[in-house]
Amino acid sequence: MNNDNILLTCSGLRTYFYTDDGVVKAVDDVNFTIERGKTLGIVGESGCGKSVTSHSIMQLVPKPHGKISGGEIIYRGHDGEEVNIADLDPFGPKMRQIRGNEIAMIFQEPMTSLNPVYSIGDQIIESIRLHQKLNKKDAKARAIEMLKLVGIPAAELRVNEYPHQLSGGMRQRVMIAMALSCNPKLLIADEPTTALDVTIEAQILELMVDLQKKLGMSIMIITHDLGVVGELADDVAVMYAGKVVENAAVVDLFDRPLHPYTQGLLNSRPVIGNKKRLFSIPGNVPHLAHLPKGCPFAARCANAKDICLSEEPAVVDAGQGHSVRCWLHA
Amino acid sequence: MELVGLNAWQFNQYPHEFSGGQRQRVGIARALALNPDLIICDEPVSALDVSVQAQILNLLEDLQKKLNLTYLFIAHDLSVVEHISDRVMVMYLGKIVEIAKSEELYEQPLHPYTEALLKAIPASHPKNTRKRETLPGNLPDPSNPPGGCNFHLRCKYSTDLCAKEEPLLKELNGSDHSVACHYAETLSLDGFESSF
Ligand SMILES: Nc1ncnc2c1ncn2[C@@H]1O[C@H](COP(=O)(O)OP(=O)(O)OP(=O)(O)O)[C@@H](O)[C@H]1O
Ligand SMILES: [Mg+2]
Numbered sequence: 127m128n129n130d131n132i133l134l135t136c137s138g139l140r141t142y143f144y145t146d147d148g149v150v151k152a153v154d155d156v157n158f159t160i161e162r163g164k165t166l167g168i169v170g171e172s173g174c175g176k177s178v179t180s181h182s183i184m185q186l187v188p189k190p191h192g193k194i195s196g197g198e199i200i201y202r203g204h205d206g207e208e209v210n211i212a213d214l215d216p217f218g219p220k221m222r223q224i225r226g227n228e229i230a231m232i233f234q235e236p237m238t239s240l241n242p243v244y245s246i247g248d249q250i251i252e253s254i255r256l257h258q259k260l261n262k263k264d265a266k267a268r269a270i271e272m273l274k275l276v277g278i279p280a281a282e283l284r285v286n287e288y289p290h291q292l293s294g295g296m297r298q299r300v301m302i303a304m305a306l307s308c309n310p311k312l313l314i315a316d317e318p319t320t321a322l323d324v325t326i327e328a329q330i331l332e333l334m335v336d337l338q339k340k341l342g343m344s345i346m347i348i349t350h351d352l353g354v355v356g357e358l359a360d361d362v363a364v365m366y367a368g369k370v371v372e373n374a375a376v377v378d379l380f381d382r383p384l385h386p387y388t389q390g391l392l393n394s395r396p397v398i399g400n401k402k403r404l405f406s407i408p409g410n411v412p413h414l415a416h417l418p419k420g421c422p423f424a425a426r427c428a429n430a431k432d433i434c435l436s437e438e439p440a441v442v443d444a445g446q447g448h449s450v451r452c453w454l455h456a
Numbered sequence: 457m458e459l460v461g462l463n464a465w466q467f468n469q470y471p472h473e474f475s476g477g478q479r480q481r482v483g484i485a486r487a488l489a490l491n492p493d494l495i496i497c498d499e500p501v502s503a504l505d506v507s508v509q510a511q512i513l514n515l516l517e518d519l520q521k522k523l524n525l526t527y528l529f530i531a532h533d534l535s536v537v538e539h540i541s542d543r544v545m546v547m548y549l550g551k552i553v554e555i556a557k558s559e560e561l562y563e564q565p566l567h568p569y570t571e572a573l574l575k576a577i578p579a580s581h582p583k584n585t586r587k588r589e590t591l592p593g594n595l596p597d598p599s600n601p602p603g604g605c606n607f608h609l610r611c612k613y614s615t616d617l618c619a620k621e622e623p624l625l626k627e628l629n630g631s632d633h634s635v636a637c638h639y640a641e642t643l644s645l646d647g648f649e650s651s652f
Contacts, residue, residue, distance in 0.1 A: 169505075170505070171505050171507060171508065172503070172504060172505055172508065279593075320502065320503070324532065324533075324534060324573055324576040324577060324578075325572055325573060325576045325590060325591045327576070328576040328578075328588040328589070328590045329590045329591070331588075332588070332590055350504070350505035350506065351578070352506060353577075353578030353579065353580065354578060355582075356578065356579060356580070356581060356582035356584075357578050357579065357582070357588070359582075376582045377582050377583055380581050380582055380583075390507055391505070391506055391507055394506040394507045394509065394510035395506050395510075395535070395580070396510075396513070396535040396536055396538070396539035397535065397580065398534070398535050398538045398539075398562060398577070398648055399538075399559075399562070399648075401539065403514060403517070404510040404513055404514055404539070405510060406507060406510035406511045406514055407507045407510075407511075410478065
């Protein structure tokens, strides 16, 4: 692959939390790349480190307990300049310029990221002026333009409304408008549609795809909905217990899932018209501060061999950009 | 606790020490402790990933058989609803718009909103290019609903009658299938089609 096409590369990323219970290895040797104009989907069990991965890219890991303890996050800006985000001071000028201007994020809980006491317009204007040198009037015009872009009707009036006056779907659109107001190169969307009904979910996803085409940005979408991944993503990273256990182009992943955890996920989906008892992966995820020896999935894996219980598997190249961390394929 | 697949030694653990799926099991154990006949499950799996979701849905089905329970199951995910339900009720803006046996509702919806929901279900494989249809407009303000049928502003079949008169929920020829639409008997709507 041509390096110019790659916007962001995570290699060997480790983000740990130092707690009373021990070291929580929330992100432990994570590798993936995001191409320009393309979408990477991240899926995996609750608590496997998806949000912490995205917070690491934004340098928003909560201090003092949390820390990027190793690895690199290489970001290639428009001028081809390479920056290792993992090395930047979270509060320094370079990181501030990247956060918001170059990489924007839609957070998992929209309610908590909108301030109830300011109008949505003021909040978008503030975020625009924080990152771009625009006067108040131009910033307001830009805010209205963004609200129109995300399909908010009567944007000129809505701009003065408060978050509680909007429906869940509208609030999510406002979040997207805010994230896009600075023309980011990468949009990180953490479970952007989980709280919405399917018709609104479909609208929001369609909107994201439209904007991606219009603005040429890359998207990293975190979700546990495999349907959403199938629809939106070009590439998928499957995470389990702080690690990427499988990485592939989306069609290849659905056609040829190699990791037993990925296979289990795909088989656990209810299928309309088939009332048979659902397949489910037995057992629970291990505690990230007390990981077992060997492969973290071994205890739940029907095909585990002796080596799976004693040694951690390395990443295996399965061809066509498809890789898997599993002894069964070594 | 053992009934819901937890261990007795976990009795003294605190909520933050459980995973999302385990916490959901605790919630089910708490509901069962009172020996109810009916359990209302409000979005019991929507925060869970599919593998944990499958565990909880199987558990709910096992308990239903063992204890002869009735569930009122509220959810967004239409494949989950179809899997768990015998009958399905669709609501729009605080009103019931359709009730039917699960298979019938998915195969032969009679309300345009139900049809729209079924068309918005994501495809199960990325090669399936069935495009999700989206509804125009937004959910109207519940405190200030539009006149007539609540759905008429977003409905592609609506007529003047729909703007004027509110349709009542009525059963269609003794079929155990009720719908609130002026044109339920004349429209021919599409059911769910999966091409993979
Ligand atoms: N501030 C913190 N202190 C200690 N541990 C934390 C902290 N934040 C997250 N963790 C732990 O890091 C792990 C990864 O959390 P993360 O929020 O990334 O999960 P996730 O994959 O986004 O899950 P979900 O699907 O539920 O959103 C979890 O085990 C969590 O308990
Ligand atoms: Mg998360």
